[in-house]
Amino acid sequence: MTSIGDAWRLARQRIDRLDARLLVEYVAGCSHADLLAHPTRSLPALQERRLDALVRRRASGEPLAYLLGCAGFYGREFTVTADVLVPRPETELLVELALERLQHTDQPVVADLGTGSGVLAVTLKCLCPQASVVAVDLSPAALDVARLNASLHAATVRFVQGDWYGPLTGERFDLIVANPPYVAAADPHLERDGLPFEPRLALTDGVAGGDGLECARAIVGGAARHLLPGGWLLIEHGHEHALAVRELLRRGGLSGMATWPDLSGSERVSGACLVGGRD
Numbered sequence: 359m360t361s362i363g364d365a366w367r368l369a370r371q372r373i374d375r376l377d378a379r380l381l382v383e384y385v386a387g388c389s390h391a392d393l394l395a396h397p398t399r400s401l402p403a404l405q406e407r408r409l410d411a412l413v414r415r416r417a418s419g420e421p422l423a424y425l426l427g428c429a430g431f432y433g434r435e436f437t438v439t440a441d442v443l444v445p446r447p448e449t450e451l452l453v454e455l456a457l458e459r460l461q462h463t464d465q466p467v468v469a470d471l472g473t474g475s476g477v478l479a480v481t482l483k484c485l486c487p488q489a490s491v492v493a494v495d496l497s498p499a500a501l502d503v504a505r506l507n508a509s510l511h512a513a514t515v516r517f518v519q520g521d522w523y524g525p526l527t528g529e530r531f532d533l534i535v536a537n538p539p540y541v542a543a544a545d546p547h548l549e550r551d552g553l554p555f556e557p558r559l560a561l562t563d564g565v566a567g568g569d570g571l572e573c574a575r576a577i578v579g580g581a582a583r584h585l586l587p588g589g590w591l592l593i594e595h596g597h598e599h600a601l602a603v604r605e606l607l608r609r610g611g612l613s614g615m616a617t618w619p620d621l622s623g624s625e626r627v628s629g630a631c632l633v634g635g636r637d
């Protein structure tokens with residue numbers, strides 16, 4: 359039988375040091391302090407085998423979030439399975455922009471299109487409890503994960519299955535947020551950085567030879583019909599998409615187009631609002 363300290367040492371020869379530590383703590387059910395203070399604590403054979411299997415999966419590129427079954431987003435922990443995209447730090451920018459806009463409305467009505475694990479819908483409901491939030495996804499399996507996350511955080515969110523505005527006929531919102539699939543189908547990035555383990559449906563529209571903007575076209579195209587006067591659409595996109603998305607927003611009848619950079623300086627979120635009366 360090995361010790362947790364030896365298991366950590368062996369694991370970090372195969373994978374990133376922090377990932378190794380988190381996997382040992384996860385499998386052994388111990389804290390970081392335990393690992394440092396009691397490295398000779400034994401790791402039962404069954405746990406050693408489980409750790410070996412997880413280290414092997416991490417070494418083959420599987421995202422740590424899938425191995426641990428959770429990921430942090432905007433200060434909260436969310437359940438994550440291979441049915442949903444791993445939440446990205448750049449999506450936290452969408453939360454900040456959304457919160458700035460929600461401050462100006464009393465009881466805002468909010469839609470999150472393509473909610474995935476539900477991080478946007480649940481975070482916004484937690485931080486703006488007076489909002490009514492509806493979250494849409496095409497994938498029933500993703501909606502199961504999102505519902506679980508809503509209940510973990512005691513957030514009342516209405517979840518509906520369907521394609522973008524499909525289940526929202528006749529509804530209008532003060533704010534629509536979306537982090538749709540935007541990686542072009544031919545982008546080699548899809549084969550790297552753990553992306554082969556994530557649901558294709560969440561990453562790319564799959565249009566052969568496409569530019570990754572198919573979902574943005576659908577979301578922006580329907581916005582004027584689903585925003586209340588003064589309402590905002592905020593959409594995440596690829597770093598090379600900002601100009602094209604602002605043009606889609608303009609053609610979609612929205613005003614005040616803007617783009618914001620993420621923490622790494624890439625143009626990541628664009629948005630615009632519906633001015634005046636209903637179309």
Ligand code: GLN
Pocket residue numbers: 446537538539540541553560561562
């Ligand atoms: N930002 C992600 C990536 O490039 C893609 C997320 C998305 O398609 N919505 O890895």
